[in-house]
Amino acid sequence: MGFRCMFKVLAVFAVTLTVTATSVAGQAKAGCQSNCGNTSIPYPFETGSTDCNISKRFFIRCNTSFNPPKAFLTTSDIEVLHISLNGYLRIQYSVGYDCYNSSGSAYYFYAGFRLSKFLISHTRNKFTAIGCDTYAYVEGFTGRTYSTGCVSFCYDVADLVNRSCSGIGCCQTALPKGVTDYELSFDSYWKHSKVLSFNPCSYGFAVEDGAYSFSVSDLSNINFSKRKFPIILDWTIGNQSCMEAKMDVDNYACKQNSDCIDPENGRGYLCKCLHGFQDINECETLKPCSGTCHNLPGSYNCSCPKGFEGDGRKKGTGCNPKVKQHFPILVGTLGIGMSLLFSLFMLLMGVFGA
Ligand SMILES: *[C@@H]1O[C@H](CO)[C@@H](O)[C@H](O)[C@H]1NC(C)=O
Numbered sequence: 546m547g548f549r550c551m552f553k554v555l556a557v558f559a560v561t562l563t564v565t566a567t568s569v570a571g572q573a574k575a576g577c578q579s580n581c582g583n584t585s586i587p588y589p590f591e592t593g594s595t596d597c598n599i600s601k602r603f604f605i606r607c608n609t610s611f612n613p614p615k616a617f618l619t620t621s622d623i624e625v626l627h628i629s630l631n632g633y634l635r636i637q638y639s640v641g642y643d644c645y646n647s648s649g650s651a652y653y654f655y656a657g658f659r660l661s662k663f664l665i666s667h668t669r670n671k672f673t674a675i676g677c678d679t680y681a682y683v684e685g686f687t688g689r690t691y692s693t694g695c696v697s698f699c700y701d702v703a704d705l706v707n708r709s710c711s712g713i714g715c716c717q718t719a720l721p722k723g724v725t726d727y728e729l730s731f732d733s734y735w736k737h738s739k740v741l742s743f744n745p746c747s748y749g750f751a752v753e754d755g756a757y758s759f760s761v762s763d764l765s766n767i768n769f770s771k772r773k774f775p776i777i778l779d780w781t782i783g784n785q786s787c788m789e790a791k792m793d794v795d796n797y798a799c800k801q802n803s804d805c806i807d808p809e810n811g812r813g814y815l816c817k818c819l820h821g822f823q824d825i826n827e828c829e830t831l832k833p834c835s836g837t838c839h840n841l842p843g844s845y846n847c848s849c850p851k852g853f854e855g856d857g858r859k860k861g862t863g864c865n866p867k868v869k870q871h872f873p874i875l876v877g878t879l880g881i882g883m884s885l886l887f888s889l890f891m892l893l894m895g896v897f898g899a
Pocket residue numbers: 582583613
């Protein structure tokens with residue numbers, strides 16, 4: 546186990562290499578699945594077979610009853626959209642809401658989750674509240690209890706501006722550093738009674754910075770409560786700093802040509818390929834096989850389905866149906882082809898040689 550980086554020798558990558566060499570990628574441990582549906586699952590995240598749960602913390606549950614299959618964080622119902630080896634992952638989560646009708650409170654959902662090992666990124670997310678009679682709070686525990694939030698009041702739909710999130714109908718604020726717990730709560734001053742015609746609900750959600758653009762119509766859309774938004778979580782390996790981890794040789798994960806970096810948020814460390822080296826999920830990135838591609842540590846192989854032969858490589862012989870009876874005929878046509886080519890070659894040589 547561990548991160549390994551290789552020098553990329555492929556000519557196609559030679560040009561881009563100098564530019565992208567500092568980006569990191571990892572490969573799933575041999576024998577583990579490297580993806581779940583469309584989501585690539587790189588080491589140290591793992592999914593698939595049971596011998597892949599060396600650390601439950603990085604286990605991704607792949608639910609194949611969806612098409613394509615969906616990835617979920619450990620045992621939770623939090624869907625994972627993307628895992629980056631630069632120390633973050635993108636999840637998808639529901640909005641919280643607090644809705645009213647003419648007789649008062651109608652229905653609500655105070656969304657929240659508790660992450661024991663991951664952190665909600667304080668640099669890549671914004672806590673967002675929309676509504677016109679809205680106090681929205683996010684509370685939790687960072688080691689200390691924290692509470693932050695947004696206030697938004699408005700009285701006339703004409704005052705609202707699309708894509709503007711500056712406190713009239715929509716409000717955004719930063720989240721504190723080191724947040725693992727996230728729990729929403731709401732309050733309203735007039736129970737939305739003054740704005741019921743165009744805004745019966747208050748909504749609150751953490752969202753990846755830039756991934757939500759306020760639309761005035763969201764305030765009256767009763768289906769907004771069903772929306773889900775991307776949130777960026779930070780992840781690291783273990784709880785040791787680079788200096789501590791390097792001394793713990795047996796468990797130190799930054800192997801071959803990779804270096805240790807201390808994260809900006811939280812404890813633990815990350816591995817990064819050294820300059821000029823890059824490890825890639827070759828099956829996914831290069832798509833080198835016309836047959837089935839298997840990722841192996843630091844390499845890959847190709848194979849052909851049953852009844853086919855060849856090396857399975859796009860640049861090799863590929864996969865061709867096994868032929869037996871037609872062999873002599875094939876040689877015959879090939880022979881004709883070759884001699885035709887040869888004559889043409891000689892002809893051309895003759896023309897240009899003169
Ligand atoms: C997911 O993969 C399927 C086929 O494997 C493809 O048709 C689809 O476009 C992909 N979806 C996304 C969002 O990449």
